[in-house]
Amino acid sequence: MLRRAIPRLKPSQLKIQQPNSSLRLSQTMAHLNGNVDGKRASHTLSSLPKSNVFTSSLPTDAAFPTPADSHSAPRETLGPRMIKEALFTYVRPEITHSPELLAVSDRAVQDLGLDPKETETEEFNQVFAGNKLLTWDEETKEGIYPWAQCYGGYQFGQWAGQLGDGRAISLFETTNPEGVRYEIQLKGAGRTPYSRFADGKAVLRSSIREFVVSEYLNAIGIPTTRALALTLARKSRVMRERMEPGAIVTRFAQSWVRLGTFDLPRMRGDRATLRKLADYTAESIYGGWDKLPSALTAGQDPSTTLPTSIPKLDVQGPAGSEENRYVRLYRAIVRANARTVAAWQAYGFMNGVLNTDNTSILGLSMDYGPFAFLDTFDPTYTPNHDDHMLRYSYRNQPTIIWWNLVRLGEALGELMGAADFVDDAVFVASGVTEAQADGLVKRAEGIIDRAGDEYKAVFMAHYKSLMTARLGLKQCKDGDFEELYSELLDFLEAHELDFHHAFRRLGYVRLEELETEQARRDVAGRFFRSGEAPRQEDASRERIAKWLDKWAARVREDWGSAGEEERMAAMAKTNPKFVPRSWVLDELIDRVEKKNERDVLKDIMKMNLSPFEEKWGGNEGEEERFCGDVPKYKGMMQCSCSS
Ligand SMILES: Nc1ncnc2c1ncn2[C@@H]1O[C@H](COP(=O)(O)OP(=O)(O)OP(=O)(O)O)[C@@H](O)[C@H]1O
Structure with missing residues (x-):
């Protein structure tokens, strides 16, 4: 088994920086609200199809x-x-x-x-x-x-x-x-x-x-x-x-x-189970070998959608870096996880314990222990009370998911590095021979290296497309990343402003409200907690007002003067009003557990399932409170792992 042969990439080699490249907005959020229309089969429990x-x-x-x-x-x-x-x-x-x-x-x-x-x-x-x-x-x-x-x-x-x-x-x-x-x-x-x-x-x-x-x-x-x-x-x-x-x-x-399901047979040295698991993952989870993404061609942007329908036994790519079907499986898993972690970053979600047993083969967010959403923007924040090294902090999530994916690369290394001899009877029965070992290891290392580049590219592309949509823009142009995205996060951090309110409230701003310096300073006040906006001459207002000016120019460029209503509607569908923050969950738990309330769960689930709505038809005062400012001393709380 390839246990020690493949060196581990250091997470520090993969710090996800915020690079300059510009990317067109290729995807908008596929919101799932109400996307299921009328005619669906509706099963009883016993008529529900069942399998194993x-x-x-x-x-x-x-x-x-x-x-x-x-x-x-x-x-x-x-x-x-x-x-x-x-x-x-x-x-x-x-x-x-x-x-x-x-x-x-x-x-x-x-x-x-x-x-x-x-x-x-x-x-x-x-x-x-x-x-x-x-x-x-x-x-x-x-x-x-x-x-x-x-x-x-x-x-x-x-x-x-x-x-x-x-x-x-x-x-x-x-x-x-x-x-x-x-x-x-x-x-x-x-x-x-x-x-x-x-x-x-x-x-x-x-x-x-x-x-x-x-x-x-x-x-x-x-x-x-x-x-x-x-x-x-x-x-x-x-x-x-x-x-x-x-x-x-x-x-x-x-x-x-x-x-972690792959880590186990690797550590047991159980080659047969590892292969079965990989085959099961491709065939039954990803829907078949032909559904997996092809090899990148030289010079291709790794973030673009890659073709599929590659016949199972095809080995692609030049000599020395051949890619067999297990590489395509690894690529699919890497790409799925890159997209999910990009979405976490764009929406301020932290899992809190990103161990390999909590990282999904399909890139699903999973295992909800000490998770949290950011209240204010602090990249060093970890919701996990026991995470003293900040390993699972907001800013570390992309790096840690890659660290986990390198472990998967090591588990799949032998199958991936075997290129076109992966189905040879001797290899299937007893693994790599001495003569094959060096070539196999080199190939596997190259595959993991390139997968790292692909991970970064897919992560950045998806992160940018989500942030572009969150800011109400249609595309990310040169300079947007630093001047709009990074500067927004910088001032949110500097002034401890609410991460989620910033996006939602920006969506309510009309361009006509931003025509004079004075007006922009007024609008800047909306980003602060109610009753806590600084005085008009305060530098923080000036900084936000400047940013609003740039933002308005970019919105005009993308939407023209007639697109205001459409832009605002798009932002309302992208930036949720309701976020299940730690303090909201704590109150919910307290009321269900200690006060024996039941309706509060239903009320919160209404908001939870349709978080982009303005109102939910319940107690309006309570709905607004749950969507409003975080009560004093209840922001950025931490949770222990005990559950
Ligand atoms: N109360 C418990 N009883 C038995 N096993 C537990 C318990 N709490 C945690 N574990 C096990 O410890 C490991 C790590 O726990 P962790 O809290 O990450 O997972 P979990 O929340 O139980 O499970 P999942 O990842 O399926 O949501 C898992 O294997 C889990 O099944």
Whole structure:
């Protein structure tokens, strides 16, 4: 196995700077609000299509080779141990007494193709509390049995060994009317063989946070794992820093495979499983080898959309840097992650624990622990209370995701470096020979190097296109990046201004309001907290007024004088009014957990699923408060990892 042969790129070699190049706006945000029109198949729980492609494609835990073995095994024998050559174990959720369905995401119901009436049934409550298996016949011991995935991971830069779903159990996969297959799982439904010495539970506090943010990121167009339902385990008290109520989140994703899933067979030296996993990822997650992006041609801009439909066995590129299908798979994963991290940066989102076990093979945002949105713009901010080195700070996210992707490059290095002998019988059976080793390593190093350039280019292109849209421009011209984008962030930072309000409020500004210096200084006052705008002669107002002047000139260039309404409408659809900030989530948690309120969850979910709206038809005062200034001393809070 190629373990030590490929040197690691230093994250410092990849600091994402803000370069000068200009890029045309090629994409606008694909907002998902209300994009599902009328005629959709609407399934009951039992008519929902169900499958188990994951478990039928990948090696299972040898101790429980079939679902029936696991079903009849005493629970203790399933529990924590090191597993060899397996990527999952069959295990069912524990029984949850008196579950209370607290909330359902209407958007998720729609996206799964489920009839909304189903969510009102007791069956829905029981299935997503883990009490009833829809797909398993208890008598014949046949059907789809739930499973927990096994993966490993680098945590805080160190190899952490075998991890796995310690508190997540997948129930089944379902394919929606658009043909998208999702793996549905419960988080917090009890122990699995991967729980190690923990309890398999999740507390209400962290479950509310995950439920809300998954659906929010999806609503603003950022790839993410999703959440269908939030269930309170009324009888369960879970010990963290204190005793807390337990809960279950029903979540779903096109795949739960993480970069850490690849780390594990690599570290075990298990070549066969690694290859199976790569094949599964290409064929079943990415939809087939022919869906993967081709090799870059010499001089091609790596950020452009690359052709696909390359036949599986084709090896592309010049001698010495040949690219086989595993390189195309790596490229797809690298590009997907570059786009997602660009979106995080553009929208001020931080995951807080970007370990390889929390980095998705599909570039989905995932694992919502100590995440947060920026309140004010401070690039050194980390939402993770335990992250003393600022490893997972806002400004470090692009670098850390690349660091994680280099680990994936090392895991795939042997398959990628094998170029056209990747399918030779000897190589498949026993790996690289002495004679092949040098060439293979050199090729793999080159591939990872070039992937790094591609990562940077895709990241920058997507980041710029999102920022261009957020500023209400149609394209990013020479000089815009420094004079508009960077200068905006600089003054937001210097004056501790609200990151999200800045974009939303800019969208309300009419160009006719910016015609004189005096008028621009007036408008500059809107960027400050209410009642805290500095005096007219203050230098901070002058700086913002200057920026507004430049911005107005660029808007006129892009839209002409007649495009004002259109530009404002576009900005309102790009810059959310509602953001589930830490203080909002804290208040929500407090009211649900301590004050037993329920409607507040529904009210916030309305805002959460349609965050670009102006009003949501609830209590207007409360809606405005949740979208307004961060209360004093509640900004830029940090969270611990305990969940
Ligand atoms: N209470 C718990 N019981 C069992 N295992 C746990 C518990 N908390 C965390 N783990 C396991 O520890 C590892 C790291 O935890 P982390 O908080 O990153 O993940 P998670 O939030 O549990 O899971 P996911 O990434 O699926 O959202 C994971 O393997 C996770 O399953």
